Amino acid sequence: MTAGADRLRPEWPSLPAGLRAQVEAQLGGDRTSDSPAQGGFSAGYAGVVRSAERAVFVKAIAAEGHTDSRTFLRREIRMLRAAPSGVTPRLLSVIDDADGTALILEIVPGIHPGTPWTDGQLHAVAAEIARLAAATAAAPIPAARESMLPSYARWGRIAEDHALAAALPLRLQDRMPQLLQLEASLPDALTGTALAHGDLRADNILIHGERARFIDWPHARRGVPWLDGPLLVPSIEASGGPTCAESWRALREHGAPDAARLLPVIAGFASFLWWNQAQPEIAELPGLRAFQRAQADPILRWLGELL
Known part of the structure; x- marks a missing residue:
């Protein structure tokens, strides 16, 4: 990827x-x-x-x-x-x-993780997400429930699109009513005051020694602690690293909650990726849809395992 x-x-x-x-x-x-x-x-x-x-x-x-x-x-x-x-x-x-x-x-020193991710890199990033989860964000950093909706609530539209719905893994096709219920609970699930980077992936991370630093912050949000976790792990698996479930176990060692507690967020991001990967290409950003598609596959599998 x-x-x-x-x-x-x-x-x-x-x-x-x-x-x-x-x-x-x-x-x-x-x-x-x-x-x-x-x-x-x-x-x-x-x-x-x-x-x-x-x-x-x-x-x-x-x-x-x-x-x-x-x-x-x-x-x-x-x-x-x-x-x-x-x-x-x-x-x-x-x-x-x-x-x-x-x-x-300022210049942030370090190298990007990945190709493939190492255990040390994953734990360095998990420790930095924990740092953000403990930080309080305030306006003008937008509330996640405002900035992420409706973009992260696409199950209703997917359900109405026969081709998109039929291309989902069978386990998710059979659980569309549950996915729609999770979507309804997403606004409350996003609510909080913790700082989130909002667009965490390898090219937005630099690792220097044992410290990870996050760069590129236009999508910063305030919301539920560990919001960045579900947004990160699909990109790790898509680039040949550990599976979403394996990465989440590493994050839990640094204080992340059980994935079930963030299930509406995981489902919401899955709907975002699955919906957007099928949209027309953006001429100025070639490769974006393929990038989203590569992450959609692992998060859909993970979501199926969690339901």
Whole structure:
């Protein structure tokens, strides 16, 4: 499973000259090099930009660039400003004007986990999710029951789509009434004040030593503790790592609840992936539907085991 869109991100010279000049002014000297990142699902630039004096991580997009990508970048700025200190990358500077939007961050050291995941990586990530689960989030970080609905409540629409419903594993086809009941309970199941990253997968994780750090925060939410767990484990299995059930056992060693307590969330994310993988491709984000499809298969199997 490719943890990102099937294309290279824009190169530094493709950004508007005025936006590049403003970013380079933050470097304290002329830019000497840049190293673009290639993962993730965004049509904007992301990478390390260096001068002789310093290096920073930059995420930027032109004003006329992909509208959703600019919206998510602006949302990430709000989330980083609101998040508790110590759990997100440090925000150094923001540019948002007629040329475009740029987010300038400290460089987070580390490597992405996976291909395949190791036991040590999984436990490092579990410990960091536990850190978030113990942190209290406040507005403007949105409540999960508001930001995740209706996107994570698609069983009703799946049930009405004969082709999608018929392609489900037989065990889930037979339990559609139970899935609809779980969907009805999802708003209450999401409610809480714990901080969640909201889009946790290998390309949004960096591991340095024994510590995992999470990057890319536009989907931050406040909700039930351990909300990130069900959103993460399907991507681990899809990339050749442990199964969802095996990964969850590792998370439980760090304080995660029994998976049955988060069953509405697991079912909700399964409906999100299964519904979205069947939707038309987004031209600016090639590979997104295949990425969602690769995660849908393991979470549907796990959901069937839990019902």
